[in-house]
Amino acid sequence: MEHDTVRALHWTGETLVLLDQRRLPHEIQYKECASAADVADAIQTMIVRGAPAIGIAAAYGAALAVRQHADPAKREAELQYLAQARPTAANLHWALQRMRAKLANGADAETMAAEACRVHAEDVRANHYMGQLGMGYFTVKGAVLTHCNTGSLATGGYGTALGVIRAAYAAGRVSCVYVDETRPWLQGARLTAWELQQEGIPVRLLVDAAAAALLRLESVRWVVVGADRVAANGDVANKIGTYGLALAAKAQGIGFMVVAPGSTLDFATVDGDAIRVEQRDPDEVLAFGGQLLAPAGVTAWNPVFDITPAELVDVLVTERGAVERPNRERMAALRA
Numbered sequence: 001m002e003h004d005t006v007r008a009l010h011w012t013g014e015t016l017v018l019l020d021q022r023r024l025p026h027e028i029q030y031k032e033c034a035s036a037a038d039v040a041d042a043i044q045t046m047i048v049r050g051a052p053a054i055g056i057a058a059a060y061g062a063a064l065a066v067r068q069h070a071d072p073a074k075r076e077a078e079l080q081y082l083a084q085a086r087p088t089a090a091n092l093h094w095a096l097q098r099m100r101a102k103l104a105n106g107a108d109a110e111t112m113a114a115e116a117c118r119v120h121a122e123d124v125r126a127n128h129y130m131g132q133l134g135m136g137y138f139t140v141k142g143a144v145l146t147h148c149n150t151g152s153l154a155t156g157g158y159g160t161a162l163g164v165i166r167a168a169y170a171a172g173r174v175s176c177v178y179v180d181e182t183r184p185w186l187q188g189a190r191l192t193a194w195e196l197q198q199e200g201i202p203v204r205l206l207v208d209a210a211a212a213a214l215l216r217l218e219s220v221r222w223v224v225v226g227a228d229r230v231a232a233n234g235d236v237a238n239k240i241g242t243y244g245l246a247l248a249a250k251a252q253g254i255g256f257m258v259v260a261p262g263s264t265l266d267f268a269t270v271d272g273d274a275i276r277v278e279q280r281d282p283d284e285v286l287a288f289g290g291q292l293l294a295p296a297g298v299t300a301w302n303p304v305f306d307i308t309p310a311e312l313v314d315v316l317v318t319e320r321g322a323v324e325r326p327n328r329e330r331m332a333a334l335r336a
């Protein structure tokens with residue numbers, strides 16, 4: 001098994017230590033979470049981000065709630081606080097549901113922590129499996145384009161879309177990785193470029209607005225992205241800008257691959273229209289590094305995810321298998 005360059009989360013046995021992703025790549029700082037509320041705040045403020053990593057953090061948060069409180073009402077309040085940290089990533093609710101089931105069976109703090117560690121380890125295993133499965137589609141060596149950060153930092157380790165790219169690069173099937181900078185948080189520029197550089201994988205950064213031109217002018221074989229939630233019909237919620245990439249890929253006849261673990265699949269949500277898309281503070285768009293970019297008084301629209309209709313997805317890769325051109329019927333094969 002290949003090594004992972006970095007870990008976003010570390011369980012000490014008593015606390016959860018998170019690599020502060022807001023400060024990367026130039027500062028390595030950690031945030032120690034001793035309570036569920038600390039974890040919820042870390043998710044809300046993007047110290048930890050990426051759907052699978054959010055789910056894993058929430059699982060550890062639930063273990064901390066049980067360690068901290070004997071009173072079921074207080075535990076419940078902590079779990080609800082965690083559940084509200086961010087709305088779009090399905091993994092958050094999936095993880096809390098799994099931890100609640102343990103709790104309902106009378107689990108103590110130690111058993112809860114062991115379950116959270118299992119959630120974490122299973123995610124890493126799923127990523128390695130998806131890496132192998134996904135790279136099977138890269139039949140000709142070439143360049144790929146990815147968006148946001150879906151690597152070790154966004155998951156328990158290794159990555160979803162970036163896991164496929166890493167596996168494919170190791171197998172000699174990727175020549176270069178184009179990375180969208182991913183405004184406004186710059187997950188591509190700050191995090192993905194950093195992860196790829198550490199691996200020695202050739203990386204070229206582009207502004208988000210250059211992606212369609214890249215697909216038209218350069219020979220890119222696949223666009224590979226992750227997901228925050230996949231609805232029962234295969235519609236995909238992912239970082240804002242993903243829908244535009246899918247449209248451009250379709251227009252150019254370039255493959256569009258989505259890579260996501262089972263914990264991101266939401267069969268209770270009928271389609272993308274029913275997915276709640278998080279809106280964040282307009283200041284994330286209007287200012288940068290504390291410096292106002294736009295004229296004072298201008299407002300901004302800041303949805304942080306968009307919905308890509310299933311018909312634009314060529315293949316959805318999960319650890320339960322891969323589905324080509326997902327629709328409601330084909331998605332059924334991925335039910336747990």
Ligand SMILES: CSC[C@@H](O)[C@@H](O)C(=O)COP(=O)(O)O
Nearest residue numbers: 049050051148150154226227239
């Ligand atoms: C494996 S991560 C998949 C998605 O979570 C990722 O593409 C993404 O959109 C992350 O958004 P973020 O706002 O950084 O949490």
